[in-house]
Amino acid sequence: MLEYLIRRFLQGLLTLVAISVIVFGLASAYPGGIMNAYEENPDVTAEDYARLRAKYGLDEPVPVRYVRWLGNVVTGDWGNSFVSRRPVLQEIRDRLGNTILLMGTALVVTLLIAVPLGVISALRQYSIVDTVLTALAFAGNSLPVFWFGLLLIMVFSVWLGWFPGSGMTTLGKPFSVLDLIWHMVLPVTMLALVTAAGYMRYMRSAMLDVIGQDYMRTARSKGLTETQVNLRHGLRNALIPLVTLLAFEIPLLFGGALYTETIFAWPGMGRLFYERAVKGDMPVVMACVIIFSALTILAMFLADLAYTVLDPRIQLGKRKAA
């Protein structure tokens, strides 16, 4: 068990290093960068330019620069943004919380919608409720998430005027939690409804798989009520595959957050990444990709762990490689 966990952890670390190599390679191939500011400047002579290049270590081969960069990253020096000149870590710290607030809330709302509806769909298979929910899930799966956001703004912000269509707080007003929640309604709806569509289908099929199992019959025959059978024996088993899904959907969720933050002017990591990628702010861009990758790998690792906790039948390390 412990050996398996260590091996899995090292694998994750190796994946992260591989990703960092790719990202660094991409970033160093980006034309311009920090020297852009000096190229057009008539006060900078050719000698100054060469001296600056040497000072920033740009004359050295990419592998050497990669190793030095990796060393700095590990020791907590992520460099300065080309755009704002502020330390990258400070920029990230300002935004990461907002993204986690948005994504976390959206994830909770997603599960609150998807799990009950998926279970109802499965228990009433082929009923009208199931048919309607299935159609809605198909629609949700086919919606371009950014377009859904535009529609939400069009209807609830422009026409009805119920909720604000951008930002985290009302400008000029003192901060209040209510104001924040009011601003979160539309972005969270955008992110959660589209995600919930997929989860609901998954929950439904997981529940359908469980319903036919022998232990469900056993539970019934020992006199448990239908609700007890479905919730304690059915739902608990059906939730296990959902954990894996959750881990594998994390990268998609980050993508959804990028659209949500861009459309609703939400000051999070996704919007930061998009704005800076367009401007070629490579230190910030690299940091964002590394952090998102690390979170993804961590999520997959935790899903593996959660598996053993939720399902004692699974013994890690003894699984078939299938």
Added chain:
Amino acid sequence: MTNSTLTLPGASFLHTRPQSPARIFWRRFTANWRAIVAAIVLSLIILAVLFAPLLTPYARDAQNLRNRFEPPSAAHWMGTDDLGRDLFTRVLYAGRASLTVGGLSVLVSLVVGVTIGLVSGYFGGWVDSSLGRVTEIFLSVPRLFVLILLTVYLRLLDAPWAQPGTIGPIAVVIGLFAWMGMARLVRASTLEMREREFVTAAYGVGASSGRILLTHILPNVASPIIVAVSLGLAAAILTESGLSYLGLGVQLPTPTWGNMLSQTQTYLTTAPWLALFPGLMIFIVVLCINYLGDALRDALDPRTIVGKKG
């Protein structure tokens, strides 16, 4: 249960007239009314997009600055945009690029995914484990973020094949980050097929690995591939539209449903139809493809035919 049982359906259909797999597929597929509706709607859209010049009197880029922001009317079915161009016309032409990018990128992910899946499933060992590591790296990368980074680069390139408005490079980039599911699927099916008697027989008579893979294993793992292609097409269209919405996908002058939406947020109060129609087209097309994919899965799954759960 796999396709190979389908080639000998007599065993499962002892009491019924034997039917060819193609016939079973067709019967099951046409019994699904949603799939029929989806197929009809999708065909109509594809035809309309192909024959766009016959359906609209306006040219794709024809501006009319006196007719800016006209709401939908008899003359302009979907209204006009900020330069007075007919939105219906542009939506039709945009469909060409959107559907082509979708198709091309699925083709790329198909080739990469099937190759990697077949090779790692058939050869196993270190080939399998190293290709598995590569797949895992691609799965752990935040896809949209890397796509954004790569498309930012594409915009900066000055090569003749990367001029504004070209769709090839975008399609390839999208496809290169969408093959992982396909590879895993094909690998799993190949692992199963490898142990079958007909593969052993082919090996026994001296067939080369390439021949076994292409003529014996590939046809038998076709069903999951077909389903994955249809779902991949839907995903690719969504990805392209998203990137183009962000201004990073296909560039003007070529309109796509995604880049038509990109500036519309500013006009939500004054001209909401600009944001409505191109998005509606993406939604309808992707919905149809998803329904078709679902019907394909049901119709191709031999388990549902035999009525046994695996």
